[in-house]
Amino acid sequence: MRLYGIGMRWLLSILVFTIGLGAFSPTVAQDNEVPYWASIASSEVRMRVGPSRDFPIQWVYKRRGLPIKVVRVQESWRLVEDPDGTRGWMASSLLSRERTALVIGEGLVAMHDAASDQANLKWNVEPGVVGKLGACESGWCEFDVEGRAGWAPESRLWGTGAP
Incomplete structure (x- = not known):
């Protein structure tokens, strides 16, 4: 009988651990289904041609609060579309969920x-x-x-x- 109790605790521990790992997977951690609305949170944001600081700058936005549409998520980068239809990559830390x-x-x-x-x-x-x-x-x-x-x-x- 004691073996059954230890086995159940072990099984429960494994289950909790596995569920916990799933909460931190990239697909769950993205926290938003795309597309979604966001806005520029900084006074200057660079739009790049790819999802890294290694890619060239395409545009520089100097308009805090400008609404943008997020169309793709890749780690800490967002592929966004501006009001003119221009698409490029911005760092997620420079964006806000505030609706504008x-x-x-x-x-x-x-x-x-x-x-x-x-x-x-x-x-x-x-x-x-x-x-x-x-x-x-x-x-x-x-x-x-x-x-x-x-x-x-x-x-x-x-x-x-x-x-």
Whole structure:
């Protein structure tokens, strides 16, 4: 009977150890299914042609908060796509999971106090403005630019919806 108890403890220990190893495997540790939205977390980020500092720099981004789409994960590097469709590799440590959006299209975008064309106009933003993205509903998204928040048409924001 004692042998049975030792054997069960040993089997349980092996099982716990094996499950624990699985939690640290690269596929589990990536923590996000691709594609997903991210944003640039630093004031200067280099986009490279490959997933290492050994690869040449393709572009230098100087726009903290710029939304990007992560399309592939390779260790500590992310293959990203910027709002213009340019793809390249960035170090994951320079990216944030904070959701942001970029105003796109022609002309000013009216920011309303509710998710409706009939809601009161609060202010206008121009194309190229980056802000924090809130909830989106019925074609409208909460959009906050340096503490000034309102609702903008989702069609005028890049970085919304499913990536």
